[in-house]
Amino acid sequence: MxxxxxxxxxxxxxxxxxxxxxxxxxxxxxxxxxxxxxxxxxxxxxxxxxxxxEKLRAMPNRFLPPSVNNQDGLIYVGDSLNMRHPLTGGGMTVALWDVVYLRDLLAPSAVPTFEDTHLVLAQLQAFHWTRKQRSTAINILAQALYALFSARDDPDLTILRQACFDYFELGGNCVATPMGLLGGVCNNPWLLMYHFFAVVVYGMWCFLWSSPNPAALVRNLLRSFSVFWMGCKVFLPLLWTEFQT
Ligand SMILES: Cc1cc2nc3c(=O)[nH]c(=O)nc-3n(C[C@H](O)[C@H](O)[C@H](O)COP(=O)(O)OP(=O)(O)OC[C@H]3O[C@@H](n4cnc5c(N)ncnc54)[C@H](O)[C@@H]3O)c2cc1C
Known part of the structure; x- marks a missing residue:
């Protein structure tokens, strides 16, 4: 809201x-x-x-991984090139950064004439890799947070979701860096991996000690490993998709 x-x-x-x-x-x-x-x-x-x-406005949404544009005469930007879940409001950040990158890569100093198709396509290849630095974190965060926040019955995802809130509440870099990644201010995708798994480990740790009963410790330990596995299942396929395309 x-x-x-x-x-x-x-x-x-x-x-x-x-x-x-x-x-x-x-x-x-x-x-x-x-x-x-x-x-x-x-x-x-x-x-x-x-x-x-009120009039309800329905908008379909889907995940569209970016791909290199090899088609001459056509340039894709924004949602036509790459889409992610709107939960994190990252779409405009990615779309406007696309414009900034293309402004520089297709400037007259870099591409004197658009009739030079080979040069334009080479610049679009550079565009693909340059934009990835920033969009990877925004794309993965949107999809990963959606997986966590939309979970209703899955106990592992529920633990991860709570861990996410608790981690942000630690303050400092625990909230500033993830927000910087979300807003496209910080563009190091490895920092995303670091913080995502920090959330997972923090969630495992908090859950492990959530009950004072020693008998529950073993049960919680097993659940903690299951939480870690769920974290890998959410994050690694998204990372793989970004590296593949
Ligand atoms: C429910 C929802 C909430 C969102 N909330 C946020 C948010 O809070 N913050 C944020 O940053 N992003 C948000 N987004 C994402 C954001 O809306 C998009 O990333 C952004 O609008 C992409 O801009 P775009 O110009 O690439 O595409 P669009 O805004 O979709 O513009 C494409 C335009 O092309 C037109 N068009 C399509 N086909 C043709 C055709 N054949 N001929 C002529 N015109 C055509 C369409 O009518 C449209 O006007 C949200 C998305 C959804 C679905």
């Missing part, structure tokens, strides 16, 4: 495909039955009113 002026608040609601099918496409019923119980009590009356009366 975010306020867009002094009297209006916008709410972004995720409607997974299976829920859409379950509610036969009736998004208002989904809001009423699934979303409203999760909304803080103080906000519920206004949300109920808006869900019943």
């Amino acid at each position: 975010y306020q867009i002026d002094s009297t209006e608040t916008r709410v972004l609601v995720d409607v997974p495909n299976e829920s859409r099918r379950q509610f036969s496409g009736d998004v208002r019923a989904y809001l009423r039955d699934v979303v409203i119980p999760d909304i803080p009590k103080s906000l519920q009356p206004k949300f109920v009113e808006a869900a019943a009366t």
Whole structure:
């Protein structure tokens, strides 16, 4: 939820495909039955009113990994080149950085004429690798956080989600660097890997000691390894996709 002026608040609601099918496409019923119980009590009356009366805008979204543009006469930027989940609001950051990179790579000093197709395509190849430095972290974070925050019943993902909040609450670099990565201010994808696994290990550690009962320690230890494995399952395929393309 975010306020867009002094009297209006916008709410972004995720409607997974299976829920859409379950509610036969009736998004208002989904809001009423699934979303409203999760909304803080103080906000519920206004949300109920808006869900019943406001025009709902549906936007499909999907993950589109970037690929090298080899097609002469056409340049893809922004969402047409690369998309990620809107949860982290990274789309405009990536799209506007695409413009900045292309401004420099296709400047008259670098490409005197667009009729030189080989040179333009070589610059688009450079564009692909230059933009990756920044977009990789934004793409992975969007998809990984979506996996964590959309989890309903999975105990490992639930532990990771709580670990994420607790890690941010440690303050300092534990929140500044992930936010810098999200905002495209910090563009070292290895820092993303460091902080993601720091969250995983922090979650394992907190869960391990979450019960004073020594008998629970062994059970929690096993669960902690399962949490680590889940962290790898969320993060590594996303990293692989970014390196492959
Ligand atoms: C629900 C949702 C919430 C989001 N929230 C945020 C946010 O808070 N912050 C953020 O940074 N990003 C957010 N994003 C992502 C952001 O909207 C996109 O990354 C951004 O709009 C990409 O800009 P674009 O110019 O590449 O594409 P678009 O904004 O999609 O623009 C493409 C334009 O091309 C037009 N078009 C398409 N086909 C044709 C055609 N054949 N001929 C002519 N015109 C055509 C379309 O009508 C459209 O106007 C959100 C996305 C979604 C789905």
